[in-house]
Amino acid sequence: xxxxxxxxxxxxxxxxxxxxxxxxxxxxxxxxxxxxxxxxxxxxxxxxxxxxxxxxxxxxxxxxxxxxxxxxxxxxxxxxxxxxxxxxxxxxxxxxxxxxxxxxxxxxxxxxxxxxxxxxxxxxxxxxxxxxxxxxxxxxxxxxxxxxxxxxxxxxxxxxxxxxxxxxxxxxxxxxxxxxxxxxxxxxxxxxxxxxxxxxxxxxxxxxxxxxxxxxxxxxxxxxxxxxxxxxxxxxxxxxxxxxxxxxxxxxxxxxxxxxxxxxxxxxxxxxxxxxxxxxxxxxxxxxxxxxxxxxxxxxxxxxxxxxxxxxxxxxxxxxxxxxxxxxxxxxxxxxxxxxxxxxxxxxxxxxxxxxxxxxxxxxxxxxxxxxxxxxxxxxxxxxxxxxxxxxxxxxxxxxxxxxxxxxxxxxxxxxxxxxxxxxxxxxxxxxxxxxxxxxxxxxxxxxxxxxxxxxxxxxxxxxxxxxxxxxxxxxxxxxxxxxxxxxxxxxxxxxxxxxxxxxxxxxxxxxxxxxxxxxxxxxxxxxxxxxxxxxxxxxxxxxxxxxxxxxxxxxxxxxxxxxx
Amino acid sequence: xxxxxxxxxxxxxxxxxxxxxxxxxxxxxxxxxxxxxxxxxxxxxxxxxxxxxxxxxxxxxxxxxxxxxxxxxxxxxxxxxxxxxxxxxxxxxxxxxxxxxxxxxxxxxxxxxxxxxxxxxxxxxxxxxxxxxxxxxxxxxxxxxxxxxxxxxxxxxxxxxxxx
Ligand SMILES: Cc1ncc(C[n+]2csc(CCOP(=O)(O)OP(=O)(O)O)c2C)c(N)n1
Ligand SMILES: [Mg+2]
Numbered sequence: 261x262x263x264x265x266x267x268x269x270x271x272x273x274x275x276x277x278x279x280x281x282x283x284x285x286x287x288x289x290x291x292x293x294x295x296x297x298x299x300x301x302x303x304x305x306x307x308x309x310x311x312x313x314x315x316x317x318x319x320x321x322x323x324x325x326x327x328x329x330x331x332x333x334x335x336x337x338x339x340x341x342x343x344x345x346x347x348x349x350x351x352x353x354x355x356x357x358x359x360x361x362x363x364x365x366x367x368x369x370x371x372x373x374x375x376x377x378x379x380x381x382x383x384x385x386x387x388x389x390x391x392x393x394x395x396x397x398x399x400x401x402x403x404x405x406x407x408x409x410x411x412x413x414x415x416x417x418x419x420x421x422x423x424x425x426x427x428x429x430x431x432x433x434x435x436x437x438x439x440x441x442x443x444x445x446x447x448x449x450x451x452x453x454x455x456x457x458x459x460x461x462x463x464x465x466x467x468x469x470x471x472x473x474x475x476x477x478x479x480x481x482x483x484x485x486x487x488x489x490x491x492x493x494x495x496x497x498x499x500x501x502x503x504x505x506x507x508x509x510x511x512x513x514x515x516x517x518x519x520x521x522x523x524x525x526x527x528x529x530x531x532x533x534x535x536x537x538x539x540x541x542x543x544x545x546x547x548x549x550x551x552x553x554x555x556x557x558x559x560x561x562x563x564x565x566x567x568x569x570x571x572x573x574x575x576x577x578x579x580x581x582x583x584x585x586x587x588x589x590x591x592x593x594x595x596x597x598x599x600x601x602x603x604x605x606x607x608x609x610x611x612x613x614x615x616x617x618x619x620x621x622x623x624x625x626x627x628x629x630x631x632x633x634x635x636x637x638x639x640x641x642x643x644x645x646x647x648x649x650x651x652x653x654x655x656x657x658x659x660x661x662x663x664x665x666x667x668x669x670x671x672x673x674x675x676x677x678x679x680x681x682x683x684x685x686x687x688x689x690x691x692x693x694x695x696x697x698x699x700x701x702x703x704x705x706x707x708x709x710x711x712x713x714x715x716x717x718x719x720x721x722x723x724x725x726x727x728x729x730x731x732x733x734x735x736x737x738x739x740x741x742x743x744x745x746x747x748x749x750x751x752x753x754x755x756x757x758x759x760x761x762x763x764x765x766x767x768x769x770x771x772x773x774x775x776x777x778x779x780x781x782x783x784x785x786x787x788x789x790x791x792x793x794x795x796x797x798x799x800x801x802x803x804x805x806x807x808x809x810x811x812x813x814x815x816x817x818x819x820x821x822x823x824x825x
Numbered sequence: 826x827x828x829x830x831x832x833x834x835x836x837x838x839x840x841x842x843x844x845x846x847x848x849x850x851x852x853x854x855x856x857x858x859x860x861x862x863x864x865x866x867x868x869x870x871x872x873x874x875x876x877x878x879x880x881x882x883x884x885x886x887x888x889x890x891x892x893x894x895x896x897x898x899x900x901x902x903x904x905x906x907x908x909x910x911x912x913x914x915x916x917x918x919x920x921x922x923x924x925x926x927x928x929x930x931x932x933x934x935x936x937x938x939x940x941x942x943x944x945x946x947x948x949x950x951x952x953x954x955x956x957x958x959x960x961x962x963x964x965x966x967x968x969x970x971x972x973x974x975x976x977x978x979x980x981x982x983x984x985x986x987x988x989x
Contacts, residue, residue, distance in 0.1 A: 377839060382850050386893040389838070406893060440835060440896040564887040567880065 286332020288359025311686035313343025318687030334372030349677025353412035385413030410443030447578030462531035471498030472536015481584035501666035520619035549817030652708030682711025777801035857975030917967035
């Protein structure tokens, strides 16, 4: 039977197991939207295409499935770019479908034409312009395969309007043939054995865990490895929640706003085991003083990540889960050596404990002002273990990473690589769609919130009870902090002079708004928000010039942390 | 250091942009690039001459490999290979210089492929060094226009890559 391109698209999505897509209609996708009316696929209408992509991203991060977003050509497509770039930097599996002007008009500056394939090429894992409806099913199959395998990432399918109307025989391929794309999954056994040997003999080992652990759902194997060998674990922002933050072996986050003890441990280590992490500059600080005494083992599925920024002594290309399983299996055969290795690490643990004791993660409580860190701690205390936290970008994001205690994997969704303000609210929306019964909390800043606040409408429309905690310092706080520290307190354009009435804003959309500026009311507000059905904004007027500490100044080494303001 | 790599890619719409975009986006150098289909019409072969230290070259090959449309990379660094480039050189040919031009052509086994009363177009093939040498010799006569193809290379020996 012959189907239109538009029907083929929807049928293919169903074949891929897609249940929900996020999008926004327009002229060049109107046929698809027409067919959506009778389809089993649920469509969430966001209020901006950027938000649709972030929502698909949040959905993907929370579930591990491929997120799907759809937008019209021209402005619809250009609006998706920040969302796509955000997903690309954090390796999030996603398929974005954009409408395009009819093939015969491409290149003519037609109404709402944009070169979407050209625009998205540098921020996608791959992209397609479909020129013949006969190719469509194969391309969709490939797109999902590419998005979810290897190092995951977003794939764009640009679909001209005439291709949506043209008909072809529909047969969803069951195999993908891509001679140029064969990711290495299986870690080389000999390399793994070498790594295990190095780990068994190291005196000061550290596990440095990145987003790869989250993406491969490697938390259980990671825990096993760390506990077996008693190796301290530090995670990046992207690795956050793949290792329980309150675990005795957890050092918390490393890098620019990491813990003192994580950064000192990395600097002093003699073996750094990088697991699905990519030595980002926010993590390493000055490269020349990064882990200067350490041999480095680097496990990553993407060969380009290895030796890109730092020297590596033992590279292992492969799927992190596969490699960790092999490591744990090998270790199970060496019980005696493991016991010995554990004993030999005692002095290392003492050294780490001393750093931890000297400079724990802390802040000064206040009776008069709400400390933002206090709000984060209270949010943790009063929420469920499986609550999903999203963040925007800024100080509040760092405080969330530093002071929220993450217990389960895939409970911390944050734009790490691109650092996109406006990510958190739509990402929370996507996560809540995936898990209607779980608590979803967007930890937000007053600046970031206003970048996608229109999504309150979507939350209300679909009854998505996301709880939004705005840490309102009436500043673009993170930039202000830099201006304070490095630009002589010249607060150029970081104070948003106009105070927003967030309660009224919430109410305008039919959501609930709560506010406090008193520390003693924080608990009450949070409880009330959790007890209130539907989306709620909690506005906490926090101490305005609080800084995120400790901090590695830009260009400095991890051992040169500034400890307090 | 100068490196020559061959990249076998899907002969598809937009592939050249992907490769060129990768180089410009990551700040890699392209000295020359030549591309045409192989014996298998679904595959194109690019010859790219680039420069950089070992670390950069490793990144270049890895990044190229990462592209979905890239089928194979052949890095000729440290390998034995045959390298050829072609140039077409339009040179002013006066009464007084014609003989000299022809003599230079002869030495370089070049050919005159177009003649007008005031001008010869010379075709020459050889290693890039050789091509540069003839250009230098012809320069004093007055080069009006010049095009170089950029080198193409094949590894020496019986081993071949036909695609599979
Ligand atoms: C889209 C975007 N624009 C600009 C920036 C630069 N930036 C980083 S943090 C920040 C301030 C964020 O302010 P707010 O959301 O109020 O958070 P706070 O730091 O005050 O907690 C800015 C402007 C960014 N990360 N993203
Ligand atoms: Mg702020």
